Amino acid sequence: MRKWWLMGIGAALLLTQGFAMAAVKVPPKQMSEETKECVKCHKKNNPGLVQMWGSSKHYGANVGCYECHQADAKDPDAFIHDDKKVKKNISIIVSPKDCANCHEIEEKQMSASHHAEAGILWALWTTCLPKWLRVIWA
Ligand code: HEC
Ligand code: HEC
Numbered sequence: 670m671r672k673w674w675l676m677g678i679g680a681a682l683l684l685t686q687g688f689a690m691a692a693v694k695v696p697p698k699q700m701s702e703e704t705k706e707c708v709k710c711h712k713k714n715n716p717g718l719v720q721m722w723g724s725s726k727h728y729g730a731n732v733g734c735y736e737c738h739q740a741d742a743k744d745p746d747a748f749i750h751d752d753k754k755v756k757k758n759i760s761i762i763v764s765p766k767d768c769a770n771c772h773e774i775e776e777k778q779m780s781a782s783h784h785a786e787a788g789i790l791w792a793l794w795t796t797c798l799p800k801w802l803r804v805i806w807a
């Protein structure tokens with residue numbers, strides 16, 4: 670059931686091009702306290718996902734769970750997922766726009782055209798997404 674639900678969101682995302690806007694725009698200097706809490710807990714129920722993240726460049730750059738999944742309280746899909754430890758809004762959907770918060774500078778260097786930027790970001794996202802999903806649904 671979860672699969673269909675996520676696919677529906679994915680389809681909606683294609684149409685609206687990212688309704689979730691994470692607020693984190695630069696990687697923190699060290700792993701954030703929020704991310705440490707996410708990891709502590711998610712090691713238990715998503716060991717594969719945590720392990721994959723642990724060997725990624727994002728991990729090396731202190732870009733953690735919270736940096737990608739963080740949401741603004743105003744976002745329609747924002748929710749307080751864990752009200753004991755982290756108590757911050759997150760969203761399940763991490764859209765290409767969220768990635769663009771940090772990656773737009775690189776994109777701009779590659780091309781001055783907005784169209785090309787969008788294309789590159791989209792390519793980034795679609796190459797990463799299947800990796801995540803494979804772990805989640807395996
Ligand atoms: C105290 C434990 C705990 C902490 C802390 C925690 N999570 Fe979770 N999280 C869970 C559990 C258990 C689930 C699976 C149950 C569920 O789907 O609600 C889950 C599910 C999720 C989901 C999928 C939700 C869904 O409905 O499919 C996401 C995304 C997520 N967590 C991200 C995060 C992020 C990001 C953080 C840190 C800001 C975090 N979690 C902190 C325990 C935790
Ligand atoms: C580089 C950004 C990024 C980082 C870092 C990241 N995620 Fe995600 N996460 C995503 C994307 C993209 C998806 C695919 C689904 C989506 O569009 O949100 C996803 C999906 C998930 C899901 C599945 C949601 C579901 O309902 O099946 C969970 C759970 C989750 N992430 C938890 C975490 C945890 C825990 C961490 C830290 C160990 C983490 N994420 C780090 C981007 C990220």
Ligand code: HEC
Pocket residue numbers: 691693694695696697725726727730732736737763764765767768769770771772793794797
């Ligand atoms: C908080 C900032 C931030 C966010 C949000 C973010 N990234 Fe990154 N990303 C980075 C940094 C920093 C690096 C490391 C650059 C390096 O060391 O080369 C990186 C590296 C990458 C790499 C290269 C990884 C490798 O192993 O070669 C890819 C691909 C990437 N990000 C895609 C994404 C995607 C897709 C999203 C959204 C789901 C995303 N990023 C969200 C900051 C971020």
